[in-house]
Amino acid sequence: MRSITLLGATGSVGTSTLDLLRQDRSAWRVEALTANSSVIELAALAREFDARIAVVADESCLPALRDALSGTSIEAAAGPRALNEAAARPVDITVAAIVGCAGLGPVMAAIEQGGTIALANKEALVSAGEVMTAAVAKHGATLLPVDSEHNAIFQCLAGNAIEDVRWITLTASGGPLRGFSVAELARVTPAQAVAHPNWSMGAKISVDSATMMNKGLEFIEAHHLFPVGLDRIRIVVHPQSVIHSMVEYRDGSTLAQLGPSDMKVPIASCLAWPRRMDTPCDPLDLVAHGELTFFAPDEQRFPATRLAREAAHAGGAAPAVLNAANEIAVAAFLDGQIPFTRIAVSVEEILNETAIAQAPTSLNEVQALDGEARARTSALLESA
Amino acid sequence: MRSITLLGATGSVGTSTLDLLRQDRSAWRVEALTANSSVIELAALAREFDARIAVVADESCLPALRDALSGTSIEAAAGPRALNEAAARPVDITVAAIVGCAGLGPVMAAIEQGGTIALANKEALVSAGEVMTAAVAKHGATLLPVDSEHNAIFQCLAGNAIEDVRWITLTASGGPLRGFSVAELARVTPAQAVAHPNWSMGAKISVDSATMMNKGLEFIEAHHLFPVGLDRIRIVVHPQSVIHSMVEYRDGSTLAQLGPSDMKVPIASCLAWPRRMDTPCDPLDLVAHGELTFFAPDEQRFPATRLAREAAHAGGAAPAVLNAANEIAVAAFLDGQIPFTRIAVSVEEILNETAIAQAPTSLNEVQALDGEARARTSALLESA
Numbered sequence: 001m002r003s004i005t006l007l008g009a010t011g012s013v014g015t016s017t018l019d020l021l022r023q024d025r026s027a028w029r030v031e032a033l034t035a036n037s038s039v040i041e042l043a044a045l046a047r048e049f050d051a052r053i054a055v056v057a058d059e060s061c062l063p064a065l066r067d068a069l070s071g072t073s074i075e076a077a078a079g080p081r082a083l084n085e086a087a088a089r090p091v092d093i094t095v096a097a098i099v100g101c102a103g104l105g106p107v108m109a110a111i112e113q114g115g116t117i118a119l120a121n122k123e124a125l126v127s128a129g130e131v132m133t134a135a136v137a138k139h140g141a142t143l144l145p146v147d148s149e150h151n152a153i154f155q156c157l158a159g160n161a162i163e164d165v166r167w168i169t170l171t172a173s174g175g176p177l178r179g180f181s182v183a184e185l186a187r188v189t190p191a192q193a194v195a196h197p198n199w200s201m202g203a204k205i206s207v208d209s210a211t212m213m214n215k216g217l218e219f220i221e222a223h224h225l226f227p228v229g230l231d232r233i234r235i236v237v238h239p240q241s242v243i244h245s246m247v248e249y250r251d252g253s254t255l256a257q258l259g260p261s262d263m264k265v266p267i268a269s270c271l272a273w274p275r276r277m278d279t280p281c282d283p284l285d286l287v288a289h290g291e292l293t294f295f296a297p298d299e300q301r302f303p304a305t306r307l308a309r310e311a312a313h314a315g316g317a318a319p320a321v322l323n324a325a326n327e328i329a330v331a332a333f334l335d336g337q338i339p340f341t342r343i344a345v346s347v348e349e350i351l352n353e354t355a356i357a358q359a360p361t362s363l364n365e366v367q368a369l370d371g372e373a374r375a376r377t378s379a380l381l382e383s384a
Numbered sequence: 385m386r387s388i389t390l391l392g393a394t395g396s397v398g399t400s401t402l403d404l405l406r407q408d409r410s411a412w413r414v415e416a417l418t419a420n421s422s423v424i425e426l427a428a429l430a431r432e433f434d435a436r437i438a439v440v441a442d443e444s445c446l447p448a449l450r451d452a453l454s455g456t457s458i459e460a461a462a463g464p465r466a467l468n469e470a471a472a473r474p475v476d477i478t479v480a481a482i483v484g485c486a487g488l489g490p491v492m493a494a495i496e497q498g499g500t501i502a503l504a505n506k507e508a509l510v511s512a513g514e515v516m517t518a519a520v521a522k523h524g525a526t527l528l529p530v531d532s533e534h535n536a537i538f539q540c541l542a543g544n545a546i547e548d549v550r551w552i553t554l555t556a557s558g559g560p561l562r563g564f565s566v567a568e569l570a571r572v573t574p575a576q577a578v579a580h581p582n583w584s585m586g587a588k589i590s591v592d593s594a595t596m597m598n599k600g601l602e603f604i605e606a607h608h609l610f611p612v613g614l615d616r617i618r619i620v621v622h623p624q625s626v627i628h629s630m631v632e633y634r635d636g637s638t639l640a641q642l643g644p645s646d647m648k649v650p651i652a653s654c655l656a657w658p659r660r661m662d663t664p665c666d667p668l669d670l671v672a673h674g675e676l677t678f679f680a681p682d683e684q685r686f687p688a689t690r691l692a693r694e695a696a697h698a699g700g701a702a703p704a705v706l707n708a709a710n711e712i713a714v715a716a717f718l719d720g721q722i723p724f725t726r727i728a729v730s731v732e733e734i735l736n737e738t739a740i741a742q743a744p745t746s747l748n749e750v751q752a753l754d755g756e757a758r759a760r761t762s763a764l765l766e767s768a
Contacts, residue, residue: 250660258637262636286553293675
């Protein structure tokens with residue numbers, strides 16, 4: 001029996017994780033489940049999985065959580081400090097699936113216990129990359145990437161030495177607008193942008209996929225997770241999303257991980273690591289797929305990957321600023337305030353006016369940078 | 385510095401192996417080099433690599449070998465017993481690249497030393513599978529498969545447990561006759577059959593690729609190397625030969641190994657295992673490839689994979705008989721004695737008239753079975 005804490009239990013990754021635990025409840029003891037504000041759902045899950053503690057990030061929800069857990073011995077708590085404390089409880093594996101910078105604190109708390117963390121929080125590595133990888137090294141923690149691309153790379157590295165890697169190739173679907181001209185891109189509606197061909201995801205990440213900023217952020221993540229050097233990480237457009245990413249070694253062997261577009265696969269690979277567990281996913285049928293195709297990214301139409309690469313090369317505050325500016329610009333696009341093509345333009349403007357600062361060395365510095373970049377981006381977009 | 389013995393130094397795998405050693409001569413000490421009868425070439429290689437011993441299989445070549453090595457301290461020897469003795473000398477790695485049943489004795493001698501053997505001899509596993517895997521287990525030897533498909537599977541299994549495998553998928557190019565109708569196949573000439581689209585190989589293995597018997601033999605090999613059960617090994621036609629084979633795990637993750645159609649890649653992966661070494665091969669460029677395609681095998685037109693699967697299921701003497709009958713039938717086709725489609729028909733006839741015997745338990749039994757099946761096939765083809 002293994003113990004598990006799930007940070008972000010009611011989101012997409014959290015739900016998939018719990019589905020996997022349901023396959024064999026007797027194999028797992030659930031320590032902590034957390035949510036942002038979905039108290040009723042959180043309480044129901046805490047009861048179902050007999051969690052030791054349920055934590056809600058929004059402090060105003062605590063009375064409702066207590067109510068919903070009455071008659072059980074499940075502890076109820078709320079607020080950022082309670083989240084961090086819950087994340088710090090020793091467990092065999094922590095699934096870190098809180099979206100956005102709100103997840104940084106709990107992830108760091110789990111890392112500081114030296115545990116095994118299945119990391120689904122993109123922002124954590126993009127904005128706080130050095131802070132996080134330094135903490136992982138210091139505390140002897142193990143990071144297992146949940147993102148399908150990074151999980152694929154992690155799998156392709158098994159049994160190999162990172163020094164022998166010649167290339168890491170991130171595959172990108174190219175998103176729903178892959179064939180659009182610049183003129184067509186300028187007229188794209190939010191509904192068009194969120195219609196991802198292969199993955200069912202939230203609106204923000206779907207827009208990131210349409211701009212290819214998602215791949216840019218993954219590029220930065222990959223750079224922190226797999227220290228092969230920025231010049232050895234590249235992006236290939238692969239519209240079918242069957243190959244999730246690849247690693248080429250110095251002997252000319254390339255290992256690729258393939259699978260369905262279902263987050264249960266990478267989550268299961270983290271939960272069972274270094275072994276494997278069953279998932280309800282269909283076996284791969286390449287004959288049914290018929291063909292897999294590959295294209296070079298077009299950074300004229302989709303400049304986001306170039307911006308991310310430049311931010312990674314610049315280092316310092318740039319990746320955190322890129323991420324923050326992008327979040328604000330995507331929200332403005334989804335609200336109908338700016339056209340689709342303005343997202344990347346705004347991010348580039350904000351990056352260009354950012355003084356190259358030192359890389360943040362603490363979570364507080366990351367959060368300050370993040371807040372400042374958001375404010376600047378909002379001001380820029382309102383003034384336009 | 386690592387020590388190496390190369391059984392079959394003058395063949396295709398031997399030549400590629402020596403090219404790789406030339407990249408860093410100071411890293412290797414060559415113990416034994418062997419050849420069938422190419423004395424001049426063998427002696428030149430033994431001089432170049434300062435081998436301790438050079439062995440020629442054909443005993444009548446010994447005087448010529450001694451002549452060619454005069455003035456050196458390199459030992460010269462000849463004959464099957466000398467081959468076995470050379471193979472039994474302790475080394476860090478043995479590359480077993482003698483073609484055909486002649487290679488069985490030396491491979492077994494190397495296995496009995498409990499060493500690490502990079503195995504390029506297909507017949508060894510097809511004809512003597514149980515004999516060989518039992519010896520590997522008994523003597524604690526390590527088998528590294530050189531064949532590109534099995535090497536790919538071996539790489540895809542790194543860091544994983546064989547119990548977690550759901551499928552092993554061997555890829556097949558489909559050979560040069562993939563699009564031919566049954567009527568066209570009946571008229572195929574030897575020149576057409578040996579024109580392989582992706583790999584440059586000898587005539588016999590090229591014909592095996594055209595009939596798809598090569599993939600059938602690899603199916604039997606895979607079954608011995610990777611004990612997942614015959615029903616978990618399948619074949620997919622992939623004309624570009626970029627993906628060399630795949631392993632799917634129970635969580636839905638598939639790992640694939642991709643690379644150029646150059647034997648230097650799998651050989652290098654064995655020589656450097658568990659690390660990697662440089663090869664002169666170009667990096668993989670999937671954008672240049674553009675697309676990878678996949679088809680189900682057509683066992684109506686190409687029955688050889690069915691015959692091999694049936695032989696593997698039947699067990700006992702069947703795989704050795706299949707292999708022997710195929711060799712004779714391919715030779716008869718190359719000699720213009722029988723039409724292309726008769727190859728598989730002859731193999732099936734010989735298999736059907738074979739009493740299901742016990743699996744051979746010694747090398748002598750394997751060789752007796754092999755000889756008997758060859759004689760029967762020759763008689764069948766002459767009587768036709």
